[in-house]
Amino acid sequence: MIINLARRAHNHNWELDPITRSLLDTDFYKLLMLQFIWKWFPNTRASFSLINRSSQVRLAEIINMHELREQLEHTRKLRFHKSELIWLAGNTFxxxxxxxxxxxxxxxxxxxRLSDYELSQRDGQIVLNFEGRWTETTLWEIYALTQVSELKTRASLKNLSEFELDILYARAKTRLWEKMARLRGVPRLSVSDFGTRRRHSFLWQEYVVKAMSDVLGESFKGTSNTYLAYKHDLEAIGTNAHELPMALAALANSEEELRASQYRLLDLWQQTYQGELLVLLPDTYGTTQFLEHAPDWVADWTGQRADSKDPFLAGDEYIAWLEKRGRDPRKKLFIASDALDVDSILALHAYFSGVILNGHAPNSFRSASDFLDETKWKPDRRIRFSAxxxxxxxxxxxxxxxxxxDGFDPLSLVCKMNDVDGRPTVKLSDNFEKSLGPPEELERYRRVFGTDGVARMPLIA
Structure with missing residues (x-):
């Protein structure tokens, strides 16, 4: 599939090109979580808000608010197509x-149906809120993020001539190729596309996913974008996110229930999916406390995803915890998903997959040839790693x-839950910079969960 992205951008009638083309154009975990919510919390109400953590970028002065409203209105009218539902029903995940x-x-x-929304602007920032039943609001997260991100892209594209657009995309394609070339042929590599929420555009994500599939072959495991998985016969990747533990914690009626809520969620999740899709996301209130107090059966889950802690530390912590609980880490899966790029992917793969570093820093592994030297491999990998x-x-x-x-730099943009049934939600994270919630609630949660293992790290989109 070859798309002339520059010409498409230059000649576009943007109003005729909706950003969200299908309700499947969302991360796969959102659909898995929606079924969970539909099953256990069908009448619970929830609200979500867009948050621009890159606050120096005044989005409301860049994005045309009328265009954003048109995109949101278009999305509200979308329905799942019969062919999409047949694929969800009959496909193997x-x-x-x-x-x-x-x-x-x-x-x-x-x-x-998707809920209504409230859209305005304040102090140069977009104010976008969703309120209604949890089942009606949860899917707005990805649609809102992709629409704001792509409208920012479109605003910047309008400033360039067709020749300048050619240069822009030629440089981006060259960079993409250079990254893929360093990953191609690396033994045991496992990498997936998790880039829907802050993508440059739908067309660029589709281009990237096809390129990754063609160049990396079996090392490319799939995409979190359900629509692209559906359209291109790829594996849909994902399990769950911080939204679920945030909601169950907010619904707790005592400090004891609050501490236990993170494990109650796991119990309900494994009931929902009959013992499948068992990947832990333990950092909502701090990974260290989560692992320390987890019931023993939690160690039987398939793996863990690290989303806010230094992944080298998080992986080591998980391996040590598994060994302490009498489980073999080599049979488990460790997924890193926070601000990765090719250097960190190669370094993490080397660190966890059995490459002898010979006194060098992990990021000294620059390309596939570094991994093909069998003298650098240990007999067994420490844990199965995926990026x-x-x-x-x-x-x-x-x-x-x-x-x-500037204009094409990615933003640290999120759309997070505010409350459930009128109770404020909180996310502590393993990174102080990612914490969310009212100050008094943040203080209460830190009193309950502590701050062991929590650090302060820069936010990278």
Missing amino acids: YGQRSIFEPAFLDWLEHSF GWGTLLTNDFRDCNPRHH
């Missing part, structure tokens, strides 16, 4: 069929603008 219940798919077809490659895969246009202006 993670080796399992019938992962979606027939009653849930029937509800998606006949009853599912969830996000923003710097699908939106790395840094310094690609021929006018040398």
Whole structure:
């Protein structure tokens, strides 16, 4: 599939090109979580808000608010197509069929609707809120993020001539190729596209995913974007996110219930998916405390995803915890997904997959040839490692603008839950910079969960 991205951008009638083309154009974990919410919390209400953590960028002065409203209105009118529901019903995900219940798919077809929204601007920032039943608001997260991100892209593209657009995309394609060339042929490599939420554009993400599939072959495990998995016959990747433990914690009625809520979620999740999709996301209130107090059965889960702690530290901590609990780490999966790029992917792969570093820093592994020297391999890998490659895969246009202006740098943009049934939600994270919630609630949660293992690290998109 070859797309002339520059000509498409130059000649576009943007109003006729909606950003969200299908309700499947979302991360796969959102659909898995939606089924969980539909099953256990069908009448719970929730609200979400867009947050621009790159606050120095005044988004409301860049993005046309009328265009954003048009995109949101278009998305509200979308419905799941019959062919999409047939694919969800009949496809095999993670080796399992019938992962979606027939009653849930029937509800998606006949009853599912997105909630209304409130859109305004304040102090140069977009104010975008969603409120309603949790089942009606949760999917807005990815749609809102992709629409704001792409409208920012489109605003910057309008400033360039067709020739300048050619240069922009030629530079981005060259950078993408250079990254893939360093990964191609690396033994045991496992990498997936996690870049939907802050992508440059839908067309660019599709281009990137196809390129990754063609160049990396079996090392490319799939994409978190359900629509691209559906359209291009790829594996849909994902399990769950911080939203679920945030909600269950907010619904707790005592400090004891609050501490236990992170494990109650796991119990409900494994009931929902019959013992499948068992990847831990332990950092909502701090990974260290989560592992320390976890019931023993939690160690039987398949693996863990690290999303806010230094992944080298997080992986070592998980391995030590598994060994302490009498489990073999080599049979488990460790996924890193926070601000990865090719250097960190190679370094983490080397560190966890059995490469002898010979006194060199992990990031000294620069290309596939470094991994092909068998003298650098240990007899056994420490743990199965997989990289969830996000923003710097699908939106790395840094310094690609021929006018040398900013405008294409990715933002640290999130759309997070505010409350459930009127109770404020909190996220502590392993990174102080990623914490969310009212100050008094943050203080209360830190009193309950502590701050062991929590650090302060810069935010990278």
